[in-house]
Amino acid sequence: MGTVLAVVSQKGGVGKTTTAINLASALALRGRKTLLVDVDPQGAVRHGLGLDADGSAGGLAELLSGSRELQDVVQATTLPWLRVLLAGSVSEAAEHETYSSQLAESPRLGELFERACRRGYIVVVDSPPGLGAVTRRVLAHSQHVLVPLQCEPLALQTTSQILRAVRDAAVTNPALVLDGILLTMLEEGNEVSQRVAAYVRAQLPTELLFDVAIPRTMASIDAFAAGQPVVLRAPHDPAARAYSQLAELLEPRLR
Ligand SMILES: Nc1ncnc2c1ncn2[C@@H]1O[C@H](COP(=O)(O)OP(=O)(O)OP(=O)(O)O)[C@@H](O)[C@H]1O
Ligand SMILES: [Mg+2]
Numbered sequence: 001m002g003t004v005l006a007v008v009s010q011k012g013g014v015g016k017t018t019t020a021i022n023l024a025s026a027l028a029l030r031g032r033k034t035l036l037v038d039v040d041p042q043g044a045v046r047h048g049l050g051l052d053a054d055g056s057a058g059g060l061a062e063l064l065s066g067s068r069e070l071q072d073v074v075q076a077t078t079l080p081w082l083r084v085l086l087a088g089s090v091s092e093a094a095e096h097e098t099y100s101s102q103l104a105e106s107p108r109l110g111e112l113f114e115r116a117c118r119r120g121y122i123v124v125v126d127s128p129p130g131l132g133a134v135t136r137r138v139l140a141h142s143q144h145v146l147v148p149l150q151c152e153p154l155a156l157q158t159t160s161q162i163l164r165a166v167r168d169a170a171v172t173n174p175a176l177v178l179d180g181i182l183l184t185m186l187e188e189g190n191e192v193s194q195r196v197a198a199y200v201r202a203q204l205p206t207e208l209l210f211d212v213a214i215p216r217t218m219a220s221i222d223a224f225a226a227g228q229p230v231v232l233r234a235p236h237d238p239a240a241r242a243y244s245q246l247a248e249l250l251e252p253r254l255r
Contacts, residue, residue, distance in 0.1 A: 050227020
């Protein structure tokens with residue numbers, strides 16, 4: 001059996017998509033059968049993976065509306081063990097509300113995850129920022145959660161909300177486990193960034209925070225712009241190494 005790991009955060013722009021893409025790729029590089037699912041209607045995964053530039057391939061939106069079948073929208077990637085389900089046509093649409101309410105009300109997301117798990121996939125889910133209906137739906141059908149936290153002033157401000165949301169979701173989904181909070185975009189020579197990381201480490205219970213933190217690197221930005229995971233494009237880059245370490249650490253738990 002596989003399992004579902006959701007990457008969620010109250011805040012936008014904290015590295016959810018970068019984390020989902022690189023963790024999924026790093027797990028696939030370790031030989032684990034992985035399915036990356038983009039439930040965020042912004043659909044950024046396709047940019048980060050350099051897929052479907054014209055938006056014609058379809059994805060989760062088509063699956064939800066019933067206009068396409070799973071086998072028609074799940075795509076292969078350059079990694080043999082990584083497959084991806086993009087957000088689909090919703091990312092071209094002017095409004096995302098219909099999609100979001102459809103996703104929140106339809107049983108299809110849960111069915112999709114179950115089907116993938118039965119086939120032994122680790123399902124890594126990239127979610128939209130915030131704790132809206134889509135994120136709550138994802139949490140209702142996940143077994144693992146990872147919360148990226150950007151190393152910036154006031155980083156902890158919204159953390160209690162996300163932790164509460166995970167706790168609330170676990171009431172009806174007792175299988176849900178918070179794997180941890182992941183510090184992202186930590187800047188080596190930046191005193192503020194280092195101070196934030198130290199403060200977060202002092203404030204949060206140690207078991208809540210991953211030892212590994214993701215540094216901010218130029219290679220990460222370049223890789224995203226080039227449509228490749230940094231773990232593939234620049235495997236020796238410190239951010240790539242950190243994502244590989246995270247995958248190594250998580251892999252035994254994802255069974
Ligand atoms: N380790 C890193 N080093 C440098 N830049 C990074 C790193 N991680 C993410 N970024 C950049 O930060 C920006 C936000 O990252 P990302 O899109 O992954 O965040 P997000 O949480 O998914 O955002 P949103 O809430 O909009 O979905 C992107 O431009 C990304 O390339
Ligand atoms: Mg994103």
